[in-house]
Amino acid sequence: MNRGTLYIISAPSGTGKGTIVSEILKADPNIHFSVSATTRAPREGEKDGVNYYFISREEFQGLVDSGGMLEHAEFCGNCYGTPKKAVFDKLAEGHDVILEIETVGAMNVKAACPEAVSVFILPPSLKELRHRLESRGTESEETVAKRIAEARGEIGKARNYDFVVVNDDLEKAIEDVREVMRAAKKLTKLNHDTIEGVLNKC
Numbered sequence: 001m002n003r004g005t006l007y008i009i010s011a012p013s014g015t016g017k018g019t020i021v022s023e024i025l026k027a028d029p030n031i032h033f034s035v036s037a038t039t040r041a042p043r044e045g046e047k048d049g050v051n052y053y054f055i056s057r058e059e060f061q062g063l064v065d066s067g068g069m070l071e072h073a074e075f076c077g078n079c080y081g082t083p084k085k086a087v088f089d090k091l092a093e094g095h096d097v098i099l100e101i102e103t104v105g106a107m108n109v110k111a112a113c114p115e116a117v118s119v120f121i122l123p124p125s126l127k128e129l130r131h132r133l134e135s136r137g138t139e140s141e142e143t144v145a146k147r148i149a150e151a152r153g154e155i156g157k158a159r160n161y162d163f164v165v166v167n168d169d170l171e172k173a174i175e176d177v178r179e180v181m182r183a184a185k186k187l188t189k190l191n192h193d194t195i196e197g198v199l200n201k202c
């Protein structure tokens with residue numbers, strides 16, 4: 001069985017990555033979403049074990065100390081991390097896996113798993129980003145300000161990603177991310193076995 005592909009998706013908070021990823025997941029049951037652990041409080045409607053594992057700082061530190069995290073980072077005063085086992089189990093079963101994580105964690109995953117494919121989703125502008133964050137209505141004024149302050153630095157890091165998609169028109173952005181995910185399957189770095197296989201048949 002072929003190993004699944006590991007995708008990293010990042011974007012400044014409010015860009016629309018959650019919206020895009022949930023549409024992609026709905027349409028393809030072969031793709032597994034990596035549920036992260038976080039110390040942030042749940043937003044209205046968020047479910048433990050579905051959107052995140054909502055845990056205390058002590059539990060979070062325990063997971064890090066026991067080597068249970070593939071990566072972890074602090075973002076706007078909260079800790080976020082990717083539980084390692086589920087990701088590697090799903091990849092070994094042949095499922096593709098999406099990590100929806102911020103830029104520090106993304107670069108750490110790239111270092112640990114060079115075969116991972118990274119996609120950065122850009123907002124059309126910082127003005128529109130603020131508008132989306134405010135109209136989502138999940139964050140206090142102070143948290144919106146913190147997240148906007150982070151956005152410029154995060155956008156600069158888009159240069160380190162394999163692919164960049166702009167989320168202006170939502171439907172187009174979803175299609176662009178799907179296209180990138182399909183194209184990634186043909187990257188040379190993911191096809192060494194395919195090349196060997198053909199050579200061995202000659």
Ligand code: ADP
Binds near residue numbers: 011013015133167169
């Ligand atoms: P993120 O996961 O990146 O923080 P969300 O997916 O929660 O962002 O999207 C932030 C807000 O922007 C949501 O209210 C969402 O409905 C809205 N949104 C997403 N994409 C677009 C788009 N292309 N145009 C306008 N609004 C959008």
Ligand code: 5GP
Binds near residue numbers: 036104
């Ligand atoms: P939010 O609080 O809006 O859900 O997420 C804040 C930021 O943390 C987003 O950029 C999101 O992608 C990122 N994030 C979510 N889970 C993880 C994770 O497991 N690791 C890292 N490094 N970032 C994460």
